[in-house]
Amino acid sequence: MDPQQQQLGSAAPPGGPASVYRDDSAQAPIPHEITHGPAFAMLRVDLPPGQVVIAEAGSMVARHTGVAMDVKMNAGKDPGFFGLLKAIVIAFIRKIVGGETFFVNHFSAPHGGSVWIAPTMSGQVLHRRMNGETITLSTGAFLCSAGDVDMSLKFGGFRALFAREGAFFLEVSGRGDLWFTSYGGIEAIDVNGTYIVDNGHLVGYEGALTFDIRSAGGGLMGMVASGEGLVCEFKGQGRVYIQSRNHSSLLSWLRPLVGG
Amino acid sequence: MQINLLHRPAQALAQVWLEPNESIVAESGAMVGMTTNVQMQTQSGGLMKGLKRMFGGESFFRNTFTAHNGNGELLLAHALSGDMTVLEMTPHGYFLQSSAFIASSPTVNIETKVGGFRGFFSGAGVFVLKAVSQGPGQVLVGGFGGIQELMCDGNIVIDTGHLVAWDATLTYTVGKSGAGWIASYLSGEGLVCHFKGQGRIWIQTRNPVEYGRSVGSQLPPRG
Amino acid sequence: MQYEVRQKPDFGIVAVRFDAPGEQLLVESSAMVARDTAMDMKTQMTGGILGAAKRKLLGGESIFQNTFTATAAGQTLWIAPGPEGDVQELICDGVTPVFMQSGAFLACAPTVQLDTKWGGAKGFFSGAGLFLLRAMGTGPLFFSCYGGIHPVDVGPNGYIVDTSHIVGWSGGLEYQVRKVGGLKSLFLSGEGLVCEFRGQGRVWVSTRNPSSLAAFLQPFRPVKNNG
Numbered sequence: 135m136d137p138q139q140q141q142l143g144s145a146a147p148p149g150g151p152a153s154v155y156r157d158d159s160a161q162a163p164i165p166h167e168i169t170h171g172p173a174f175a176m177l178r179v180d181l182p183p184g185q186v187v188i189a190e191a192g193s194m195v196a197r198h199t200g201v202a203m204d205v206k207m208n209a210g211k212d213p214g215f216f217g218l219l220k221a222i223v224i225a226f227i228r229k230i231v232g233g234e235t236f237f238v239n240h241f242s243a244p245h246g247g248s249v250w251i252a253p254t255m256s257g258q259v260l261h262r263r264m265n266g267e268t269i270t271l272s273t274g275a276f277l278c279s280a281g282d283v284d285m286s287l288k289f290g291g292f293r294a295l296f297a298r299e300g301a302f303f304l305e306v307s308g309r310g311d312l313w314f315t316s317y318g319g320i321e322a323i324d325v326n327g328t329y330i331v332d333n334g335h336l337v338g339y340e341g342a343l344t345f346d347i348r349s350a351g352g353g354l355m356g357m358v359a360s361g362e363g364l365v366c367e368f369k370g371q372g373r374v375y376i377q378s379r380n381h382s383s384l385l386s387w388l389r390p391l392v393g394g
Numbered sequence: 395m396q397i398n399l400l401h402r403p404a405q406a407l408a409q410v411w412l413e414p415n416e417s418i419v420a421e422s423g424a425m426v427g428m429t430t431n432v433q434m435q436t437q438s439g440g441l442m443k444g445l446k447r448m449f450g451g452e453s454f455f456r457n458t459f460t461a462h463n464g465n466g467e468l469l470l471a472h473a474l475s476g477d478m479t480v481l482e483m484t485p486h487g488y489f490l491q492s493s494a495f496i497a498s499s500p501t502v503n504i505e506t507k508v509g510g511f512r513g514f515f516s517g518a519g520v521f522v523l524k525a526v527s528q529g530p531g532q533v534l535v536g537g538f539g540g541i542q543e544l545m546c547d548g549n550i551v552i553d554t555g556h557l558v559a560w561d562a563t564l565t566y567t568v569g570k571s572g573a574g575w576i577a578s579y580l581s582g583e584g585l586v587c588h589f590k591g592q593g594r595i596w597i598q599t600r601n602p603v604e605y606g607r608s609v610g611s612q613l614p615p616r617g
Numbered sequence: 618m619q620y621e622v623r624q625k626p627d628f629g630i631v632a633v634r635f636d637a638p639g640e641q642l643l644v645e646s647s648a649m650v651a652r653d654t655a656m657d658m659k660t661q662m663t664g665g666i667l668g669a670a671k672r673k674l675l676g677g678e679s680i681f682q683n684t685f686t687a688t689a690a691g692q693t694l695w696i697a698p699g700p701e702g703d704v705q706e707l708i709c710d711g712v713t714p715v716f717m718q719s720g721a722f723l724a725c726a727p728t729v730q731l732d733t734k735w736g737g738a739k740g741f742f743s744g745a746g747l748f749l750l751r752a753m754g755t756g757p758l759f760f761s762c763y764g765g766i767h768p769v770d771v772g773p774n775g776y777i778v779d780t781s782h783i784v785g786w787s788g789g790l791e792y793q794v795r796k797v798g799g800l801k802s803l804f805l806s807g808e809g810l811v812c813e814f815r816g817q818g819r820v821w822v823s824t825r826n827p828s829s830l831a832a833f834l835q836p837f838r839p840v841k842n843n844g
Contacts, residue, residue: 169540169542169599170403170477170539170540170542170599172624172627172628173403173404173475173539173540173627173628174403174404174475174476174477174538174539174540174598174599174600175540175599176539176540176542176599192604194553195552195553195556195597195599195601196544196550196551196552196553196556196597197550197551198549198550198551199549199550199551199588200549250597252539252556252599252600252601254600254601254604254605254608255600255605255608256404256475256539256600256627256628256701257628318624318627318628318630318697318701319623319624319627319628319630321623321630321632321695323651323693323695327654328653328654328655329651329652329653329654330651330652330653330654331650331651332649332650332651335650335651335697367654374651376650376651376695378623378624378628378629378630378650378697379628379697379699379701380650380697380699381609383647383648383697383698383699384609384699384700384701385609385612385613386647386699387698387699387700387720388609388613388700388827388830388831388834389613389614391827391828391830391831392613392614392616392831392834392835392838400767401626401765401767401824404626404627404765405626405627405702405703405764405765405824405825406824407765407767407824423826423829425779426767426778426779426782426822426823426824426826427769427776427777427778427779427782427820427822428776428777429774429775429776429777430774430775430776430777430813432777469767469822471764471782471824471825471826472829473825473826473829473830473832473833474825474829474830474833475627475701475702475764475825602833606833606834606836606837607837609834609837610834610835610836610837610838611837611838611839613834613837613838613839614838615838615839615840615841616835616838616839616840616841
């Protein structure tokens with residue numbers, strides 16, 4: 135089995151009655167506005183009646199009182215006992231490794247209303263209209279989605295488990311709206327050949343790319359001495375999205391300041 | 395007094411221009427730089443009042459900066475990255491989240507309103523302040539992230555960690571965000587504030603408590 | 618070598634493009650974001666063990682730095698500092714030294730020399746392990762801080778800056794560190810040490826203060842189990 139492309143399992147489209155997601159009449163993007171970018175971007179979604187926006191737990195800033203919030207487990211439409219068990223295992227690993235939560239919030243407004251959503255770290259929020267293509271995101275990058283958007287979890291390989299940010303990736307495809315975030319600002323790098331990206335700075339990628347996770351400097355001395363942890367080496371043709379800040383670097387910078 | 399906000403929206407720095415003998419009262423620790431003719435005095439209002447402030451939940455001290463022998467310049471900033479905004483005093487006044495307060499005109503009276511607000515913000519050491527004044531004045535507030543002004547028309551729910559300030563004309567109740575306690579906990583949302591009435595609310599686009607937990611929990615433990 | 622500092626002032630990131638093989642950039646360890654695979658990256662203890670140890674003990678910079686060398690024209694490299702904030706680029710003119718707080722150094726051309734200025738710098742910054750670095754040479758120098766960088770042009774009337782907000786300053790300024798307002802103020806005011814600058818030059822001030830961030834995060838840290 136190809137170690138990089140191992141799929142541990144797939145989380146089917148986040149739970150909810152099938153009719154909401156297969157509703158083809160909802161083809162236009164949901165009205166929304168992204169403000170306060172690029173440093174502290176916040177998303178406002180104006181929900182038309184009958185539509186649902188699914189967001190990472192804990193990301194709500196404000197909502198009109200007419201907007202309902204339902205907490206659901208990120209387990210898929212019709213999980214069954216084993217499906218649920220698999221989802222729990224995945225979520226547990228994701229929680230430990232990626233800090234992602236197991237729960238998502240479904241926002242809906244029977245009479246219309248707005249909900250304001252923002253991520254934890256500073257940075258941008260970007261909107262992507264999905265038209266059947268596939269984009270792979272680092273798990274921390276997902277903010278919310280609407281429409282018939284499929285998400286499946288990809289495992290980055292065992293070595294990736296040491297790289298908090300690199301262990302799992304979210305493969306997003308389908309039709310609908312996707313909003314993702316970055317810690318810091320986003321830069322796009324077009325790859326034609328090979329390119330190396332520090333693991334913590336990876337937001338996502340698309341195109342005909344494969345990657346290999348390895349230590350930065352080659353060998354144990356390299357990993358420790360160079361200060362770089364694990365890197366992602368991309369090969370092929372496509373586009374890689376990087377963020378200008380990195381959780382681990384923030385922590386390394388803070389450690390001597392807090393002492394202890 | 396003139397307040398210029400520089401480096402907005404994320405690294406906002408307040409550049410305060412003081413006329414001769416004019417003063418501004420600022421949060422301790424907010425001073426970044428100043429011209430050599432600005433003098434600072436710590437306002438403790440007597441030892442007892444100072445101690446009460448220290449233990450009574452209002453754990454901040456304020457300093458008065460005054461320009462002598464000419465105009466003076468003072469640079470002020472708050473702890474977390476983000477924007478600032480200047481609120482002009484109204485007859486009703488404002489409620490502020492404590493760590494949002496940066497500075498105010500000497501004519502503005504800042505009170506800690508402890509009753510009924512305990513646990514309002516699920517974060518450590520954050521409480522509610524009330525700013526009132528008899529006449530014109532200004533309050534300089536800062537937020538974590540961008541600051542967004544929302545108009546409330548009696549129908550808005552806001553996560554308490556995102557509150558910066560609001561008109562004292564609004565009434566509100568604090569509650570859990572989800573339908574039940576378990577749902578609230580699982581939803582990841584903390585406490586929310588249901589606002590009623592007419593007025594303005596300023597929110598910050600990032601939640602300091604959530605940021606603190608996300609980053610702080612991965613730092614080495616404290617003894 | 619061409620470079621562009623992007624996303625100022627919030628998340629300064631430097632995009633570097635090497636024009637010819639052999640061109641080099643000296644970079645703070647752990648600042649690399651992305652690079653062409655074929656570029657050479659060497660980790661070294663710059664200045665030999667003694668030089669590096671001196672920098673570590675006195676200069677606050679980590680011993681290891683990375684030297685990136687282009688192996689072909691057109692190779693690109695992205696570098697960014699750890700905290701959220703600005704990146705400032707300067708072209709050193711070979712005549713005026715630049716002094717900076719040790720944690721501020723991000724990258725420089727190999728023609729810029731870094732030195733710890735030991736004398737007179739002790740206790741300058743109240744933060745753990747923060748000292749003064751002196752940069753002198755020709756070519757680009759990049760420094761960064763937590764927060765935005767606000768330049769203040771100082772003249773004979775002087776300017777007072779809170780020491781934890783100082784990023785760096787250009788040679789030609791005299792400075793004196795003192796407490797602001799007396800002992801009672803020191804304890805109660807929350808302001809610690811300030812530095813009074815006089816002369817002719819520029820001071821770079823950060824709009825945010827790392828100690829305040831550390832103090833903010835303190836209650837969120839896990840508590841040590843002394844059981």
